[in-house]
Amino acid sequence: xxxxxxxxxxxxxxxxxxxxxxxxxxxxxxxxxxxxxxxxxxxxxxxxxxxxxxxxxxxxxxxxxxxxxxxxxxxxxxxxxxxxxxxxxxxxxxxxxxxxxxxxxxxxxxxxxxxxxxxxxxxxxxxxxxxxxxxxxxxxxxxxxxxxxxxxxxxxxxxxxxxxxxxxxxxxxxxxxxxxxxxxxxxxxxxxxxxxxxxxxxxxxxxxxxxxxxxxxxxxxxxxxxxxxxxxxxxxxxxxxxxxxxxxxxxxxxxxxxxxxxxxxxxxxxxxxxxxxxxxxxxxxxxxxxxxxxxxxxxxxxxxxxxxxxxxxxxxxxxxxxxxxxxxxxxxxxxxxxxxxxxxxxxxxxxxxxxxxxxxxxxxxxxxxxxxxxxxxxxxxxxxxxxxxxxxxxxxxxxxxxxxxxxxxxxxxxxxxxxxxxxxxxxxxxxxxxxxxxxxxxxxxxxxxxxxxxxxxxxxxxxxxxxx
Amino acid sequence: xxxxxxxxxxxxxxxxxxxxxxxxxxxxxxxxxxxxxxxxxxxxxxxxxxxxxxxxxxxxxxxxxxxxxxxxxxxxxxxxxxxxxxxxxxxxxxxxxxxxxxxxxxxxxxxxxxxxxxxxxxxxxxxxxxxxxxxxxxxxxxxxxxxxxxxxxxxxxxxxxxxxxxxxxxxxxxxxxxxxxxxxxxxxxxxxxxxxxxxxxxxxxxxxxxxxxxxxxxxxxxxxxxxxxxxxxxxxxxxxxxxxxxxxxxxxxxxxxxxxxxxxxxxxxxxxxxxxxxxxxxxxxxxxxxxxxxxxxxxxxxxxxxxxxxxxxxxxxxxxxxxxxxxxxxxxxxxxxxxxxxxxxxxxxxxxxxxxxxxxxxxxxxxxxxxxxxxxxxxxxxxxxxxxxxxxxxxxxxxxxxxxxxxxxxxxxxxxxxxxxxxxxxxxxxxxxxxxxxxxxxxxxxxxxxxxxxxxxxxxxxxxxxxx
Numbered sequence: 001x002x003x004x005x006x007x008x009x010x011x012x013x014x015x016x017x018x019x020x021x022x023x024x025x026x027x028x029x030x031x032x033x034x035x036x037x038x039x040x041x042x043x044x045x046x047x048x049x050x051x052x053x054x055x056x057x058x059x060x061x062x063x064x065x066x067x068x069x070x071x072x073x074x075x076x077x078x079x080x081x082x083x084x085x086x087x088x089x090x091x092x093x094x095x096x097x098x099x100x101x102x103x104x105x106x107x108x109x110x111x112x113x114x115x116x117x118x119x120x121x122x123x124x125x126x127x128x129x130x131x132x133x134x135x136x137x138x139x140x141x142x143x144x145x146x147x148x149x150x151x152x153x154x155x156x157x158x159x160x161x162x163x164x165x166x167x168x169x170x171x172x173x174x175x176x177x178x179x180x181x182x183x184x185x186x187x188x189x190x191x192x193x194x195x196x197x198x199x200x201x202x203x204x205x206x207x208x209x210x211x212x213x214x215x216x217x218x219x220x221x222x223x224x225x226x227x228x229x230x231x232x233x234x235x236x237x238x239x240x241x242x243x244x245x246x247x248x249x250x251x252x253x254x255x256x257x258x259x260x261x262x263x264x265x266x267x268x269x270x271x272x273x274x275x276x277x278x279x280x281x282x283x284x285x286x287x288x289x290x291x292x293x294x295x296x297x298x299x300x301x302x303x304x305x306x307x308x309x310x311x312x313x314x315x316x317x318x319x320x321x322x323x324x325x326x327x328x329x330x331x332x333x334x335x336x337x338x339x340x341x342x343x344x345x346x347x348x349x350x351x352x353x354x355x356x357x358x359x360x361x362x363x364x365x366x367x368x369x370x371x372x373x374x375x376x377x378x379x380x381x382x383x384x385x386x387x388x389x390x391x392x393x394x395x396x397x398x399x400x401x402x403x404x405x406x407x408x409x410x411x412x413x414x415x416x417x418x419x420x421x422x423x424x425x426x427x428x429x430x431x432x433x434x435x436x437x438x439x440x441x442x443x444x445x446x447x448x449x450x451x452x453x454x455x456x457x458x459x460x461x462x463x464x465x466x467x468x
Numbered sequence: 469x470x471x472x473x474x475x476x477x478x479x480x481x482x483x484x485x486x487x488x489x490x491x492x493x494x495x496x497x498x499x500x501x502x503x504x505x506x507x508x509x510x511x512x513x514x515x516x517x518x519x520x521x522x523x524x525x526x527x528x529x530x531x532x533x534x535x536x537x538x539x540x541x542x543x544x545x546x547x548x549x550x551x552x553x554x555x556x557x558x559x560x561x562x563x564x565x566x567x568x569x570x571x572x573x574x575x576x577x578x579x580x581x582x583x584x585x586x587x588x589x590x591x592x593x594x595x596x597x598x599x600x601x602x603x604x605x606x607x608x609x610x611x612x613x614x615x616x617x618x619x620x621x622x623x624x625x626x627x628x629x630x631x632x633x634x635x636x637x638x639x640x641x642x643x644x645x646x647x648x649x650x651x652x653x654x655x656x657x658x659x660x661x662x663x664x665x666x667x668x669x670x671x672x673x674x675x676x677x678x679x680x681x682x683x684x685x686x687x688x689x690x691x692x693x694x695x696x697x698x699x700x701x702x703x704x705x706x707x708x709x710x711x712x713x714x715x716x717x718x719x720x721x722x723x724x725x726x727x728x729x730x731x732x733x734x735x736x737x738x739x740x741x742x743x744x745x746x747x748x749x750x751x752x753x754x755x756x757x758x759x760x761x762x763x764x765x766x767x768x769x770x771x772x773x774x775x776x777x778x779x780x781x782x783x784x785x786x787x788x789x790x791x792x793x794x795x796x797x798x799x800x801x802x803x804x805x806x807x808x809x810x811x812x813x814x815x816x817x818x819x820x821x822x823x824x825x826x827x828x829x830x831x832x833x834x835x836x837x838x839x840x841x842x843x844x845x846x847x848x849x850x851x852x853x854x855x856x857x858x859x860x861x862x863x864x865x866x867x868x869x870x871x872x873x874x875x876x877x878x879x880x881x882x883x884x885x886x887x888x889x890x891x892x893x894x895x896x897x898x899x900x901x902x903x904x905x906x907x908x909x910x911x912x913x914x915x916x917x918x919x920x921x922x923x924x925x926x927x928x929x930x931x932x933x934x935x936x
Contacts, residue, residue: 108707108819109851110714131715155658164658167635180911189850190623190632190816190892192671193900193907194934195916199667203660220715239576246578247599247688291759348658351576382657383577424658432661439661443648448663450922454915466662 005047005090011068015050015092018060023051023098034095035073035087037080038140042430046073046087051098055173055181055212061094062210063179065460073462074206076148077119079140081344082429084152084205084465091462094210096147102126103213110218111170111187116147116211123216132218135162139334147211153203155425157330160381161252162219164425165202171215172198177208177456187215200451205427206462208455222252223290227326228302230314231279235355237310238283242351242381244301244310245285249294253286254381260390261333261375268336271328277313283380284330286323333377340390341397342375343404345411349420351383357418361387364410369403371395384424387411412438428466436467473515473558479536483518483560486528491519491566502563503541503555505548506608510898514541514555519566523641523649523680529562530678531647533928541930542674544616545587547608549812550897552620552673552933559930562678564615570594571681578686579638579655584615584679591684600686603630607802615679621671623893625798628849629720630687632893633670639683640666645676645924655683668919673895674930676923690720691758695794696770698782699747703823705778706751710819710849712769712778713753717762721754722849728858729801729843736804739796745781751848752798754791801845808858809865810843811872813879817888819851825886829855832878837871839863852892855879880906896934904935 007015007026016024025034026048035044047070052058065072073087075095087093096117104113110132114123120134120141127134136149138156148154150172154165162168171187184198185191201208232238242254258281266273289295298316305311317323349357358376365372371392378385389407391400412422416438423432423439436445445467452459475483475494484492493502494516503512515538520526533540541555543563555561564585572581578600582591588602588609595602604617606624616622618640622633630636639655652666653659669676700706710722726749734741757763766784773779785791817825826844833840839860846853857875859868880890884906891900891907904913913935920927 106818106820108711108822111818153660153664155660159657163635166664167631176915180915182909182912182915184912186887187818188816188889188892189627190847190852191889191907192621192623192891192893192895193889193904194671194673194896194913195676195919196621196634196667196671197912197915199664203662203664205662208663220718243576250688291761293759348656350574350579350655352574354576379658384658419654421656421659421661423660424656425660427660428662436661439659441650444650444652444665445662447644447648447650447665447922451663451919454918454922 005045007047012048014064015048015061018064019050019052019057023053025049034075034078034093037078037083037085039081039083039086039431042083042086042088044086044088045090046093047090049093049095051095053098055175058094058175058210058212059179059181061092062175062177065092066179066458069458069460071460071463074151074210076117076145076151077140077143079144080148080152080429081346081426082423082431084427084429085148086430089464096145099212105130109187111215112218113187113213113215114146115213116145118146120144120146120149127218131221133221134168134216135219136165136168139331146214146216150202150211150214151204151206152427155379155384157253157255157379159379160254161250166199168217169198169202169214170217172201172211173213174201174209174211177458177461205429205465207452207466209461222288224288225252225286225323226289226295226298227284227286227317227323228298228314229274229326229329230283230305231275231277231312232281232283232310233279233312235281235358238281238380239351239355240308241283241305241310244305248297248301249287251285251287251381253284255284255330255378256380257282257330257333257377258375260373261337261377262329264336264375265329265332268332270332271325274315274326274329275313279312284326330377337375337388337390341400342388342390343401345387345408346384346424346426347387347411347415347420347422348382348384348424349415349418353418353420354380354383354385357414358385360414361411365389365407369407415439430465433465433467473513475515480516482532483516483529486532487518487520487525491521493517502543502546502561505546505551505553507549507551507554507899510551510554510556512554512556513558514561515558517561517563519563521566523643526562526643526678526680527647527649529560530643530645533560534647534926537926537928539928539931542619542678544585544613544619545608545611547612548616548620548897549814549894550891550899552895552897553616554898557932564613567680573598574655577655579683580686581655581681581683582614583681584613586614588612588614588617595686599689601689602636602684603687604633604636607799614682614684618670618679618682619672619674620895623847623850623852625721625723625847627847628722629718634667636685637666637670637682638685640669640679641681642669642677642679645926645929673897673933675920675934677929690756692756693720693754693791694757694763694766695752695754695785695791696766696782697742697794697797698751698773699743699745699780700749700751700778701747701780703749703826706749706848707819707823708776709751709773709778712773716765716769717755719753719755719849721752723752723798723846724848725750725798725801725845726843728841729805729845730797732804732843733797733800736800738800739793742783742794742797743781747780752794798845801843805843805856805858809868810856810858811869813855813876814852814892814894815855815879815883815888815890816850816852816892817883817886821886821888822848822851822853825882826853828882829879833857833875837875883907898933901933901935
């Protein structure tokens with residue numbers, strides 16, 4: 001960590017006045033801890049961490065920041081993967097940690113009103129306690145906060161049925177960069193009264209303002225979830241399998257991963273190969289089967305896929321335990337490949353283009369870096385691929401990353417060629433900023449910059465993120 | 469109609485150059501026809517109607533309009549109910565009638581790319597031909613265009629399961645008021661690369677630009693739809709019924725209407741009372757029942773509702789014919805009350821607040837206008853109520869509307885008190901413009917005005933709609 005940025009004692013006193021003595025931290029370890037997210041490419045260097053407890057306090061902090069021309073970095077669970085919540089230039093980090101209350105529950109509306117610091121898992125458990133369900137789920141649900149999920153429009157493993165975070169936001173309270181408090185959409189399903197400003201804040205990565213509260217829709221609990229893992233001979237078979245199942249059964253997940261990923265998860269040691277046949281690719285699909293005929297239909301489709309040669313082998317969960325252990329084949333991938341210093345990419349293209357896209361990327365890597373191992377996995381039912389390049393053991397880390405940067409250019413060129421996205425669900429932050437123009441046109445970026453000025457005229461909100 | 473606004477022969481020649489001779493109309497009957505929508509409060513008075521055939525032509529028209537400071541009113545199927553597509557000040561009406569092609573189908577993505585002039589029913593039938601389903605449906609589906617649906621974020625009768633038009637838009641091509649062509653989101657499900665500009669255009673009522681093309685998601689067809697109509701003793705029973713069914717069964721519709729509406733539909737003559745018991749209120753619910761146990765569950769819930777006294781009588785569809793005739797009880801309401809010169813309101817509040825809201829409105833009308841008949845119906849599963857006041861036979865039309873305007877103030881005050889929306893799904897246009905501040909705060913409206921300036925600096929896009 002570099003030498004800490006500092007606020008003058010006077011300014012610090014003013015901030016302390018707003019949030020109270022116990023809600024201000026300037027010690028080195030706190031600055032380090034709250035100054036960064038899951039990424040490691042940028043040094044944290046905030047000047048102070050504050051922990052407001054109300055929308056009003058957040059508003060006062062924003063007014064203070066405007067008056068003194070100090071930048072703010074909003075901070076949630078700090079699980080981001082694009083350095084959207086890294087404060088490396090003396091920012092005031094506004095942590096929502098102390099705004100973690102579930103404020104109200106509306107059973108008839110199947111809705112909760114929450115503060116932005118509510119942790120994803122906390123909301124999931126609360127919903128469960130009301131015999132309801134919050135369906136946006138992903139690996140970091142245990143620490144990610146709802147405000148951060150909203151600011152990045154978080155996705156995850158159930159998007160194919162339930163959609164992104166955006167789908168579950170019925171209302172938002174935000175403090176704009178200008179310091180206005182807006183209460184947007186107030187929980188309504190139907191409200192046709194002008195521009196849907198809430199949707200501008202969803203996915204804006206803290207560059208327009210700070211989300212302080214939200215109305216979130218809940219769903220009924222899924223019944224009798226079943227999981228199938230299927231071994232697939234080549235990638236071209238994946239889409240027909242998806243189509244065959246989807247035309248009869250509502251899938252709650254359709255994930256895929258390659259044998260490289262499977263191997264790493266097995267080596268990691270917590271689960272076993274689901275069947276003997278080693279296959280180039282695997283798909284994991286999940287669906288609700290509260291009625292016997294759904295299981296019959298699933299088995300019929302499975303057999304049809306076998307006959308067509310799209311599936312080489314497969315397994316169906318026989319118990320709740322097995323549902324969990326089959327899911328681990330997919331969910332343990334990130335942890336299992338971590339020791340191989342993976343170079344991560346989170347991209348998306350139309351599902352239609354996925355097979356051609358994967359082939360092109362594999363050819364590029366094979367030609368240029370035959371010793372690189374590619375570990376594919378992803379939410380293939382949404383066209384979302386996580387491309388991970390693993391570091392060969394004998395290669396130096398810096399050399400590896402330098403080479404990966406070159407591969408990256410190829411990958412992003414291919415994404416652009418297929419009209420895809422350079423960041424499907426991880427946001428742009430600082431790490432994807434140089435590549436934004438490969439997904440958004442020059443005109444779009446220009447409009448985005450002007451929109452930022454509308455809500456944040458003094459550029460105090462998370463500067464350096466998304467674009468410069 | 470007032471004396472037609474006119475373009476100079478020179479300007480008319482320039483416009484004709486862009487779209488071609490056969491695509492320009494200035495005769496009185498065309499000006500009258502394309503200059504208005506379903507509303508009748510404002511006189512149409514456009515200067516010319518043009519029918520572009522491509523995004524490029526739309527762009528040229530917008531550039532022409534900017535250069536010559538002439539306003540544009542975008543025009544779709546003209547089925548709007550808030551005068552959002554009425555051209556009453558010499559505007560160029562840009563009709564999307566000739567951009568009605570379905571451009572592409574992506575089966576793996578379950579998506580179509582269409583031009584904005586595609587009629588809702590045309591898309592529904594196209595989806596059907598691909599064994600798919602476009603679920604946003606409402607009375608004017610036979611003439612409303614997708615561009616207009618997007619510009620107003622149209623809702624309708626299946627929102628409880630499928631959501632609003634917004635949920636089905638995966639991409640938009642728009643020409644902004646400034647004349648830029650933006651291709652937004654390009655059909656992706658996951659794309660976390662900055663502000664979701666498409667969501668700003670959805671529901672913007674043509675005030676920011678013109679939607680010319682869209683990527684629209686499709687869904688699998690519903691299987692074995694069943695309809696129940698239930699008679700309810702008082703409004704307080706409606707919410708427990710919704711809750712009882714929703715906790716076990718995924719509803720595709722949950723509509724409600726009062727005995728007044730039922731009576732008018734019966735008098736209209738095409739359908740019969742579904743059961744003998746006359747009840748103050750009725751709910752119509754629909755669900756998929758491809759498996760026997762779902763029917764059993766539905767019957768069990770029905771019996772439970774009877775035992776609890778929430779339901780007085782009920783009927784379940786026994787055939788596809790009966791599904792249709794039961795739906796007509798709800799769908800024929802608008803047509804059946806048309807002869808009574810209804811004063812319409814389309815409002816929404818949280819479902820939680822609906823019972824109290826309805827009671828307050830009924831008391832207000834009863835106290836002040838005991839001779840007014842209120843006809844309630846609506847998409848109660850979304851908190852969306854259509855409040856229709858029927859004109860007493862002996863009352864003069866102008867007197868009636870004058871009195872309704874006073875009632876209106878009470879209604880909107882009550883909407884505001886419950887944090888609801890003065891326009892749930894009909895948009896603001898010109899008719900709801902005076903009341904916008906009862907749903908959106910002064911700060912929100914100020915931001916909306918500034919956003920309009922960003923995309924439409926010369927205020928040529930549908931001026932006078934939404935706000936001044």
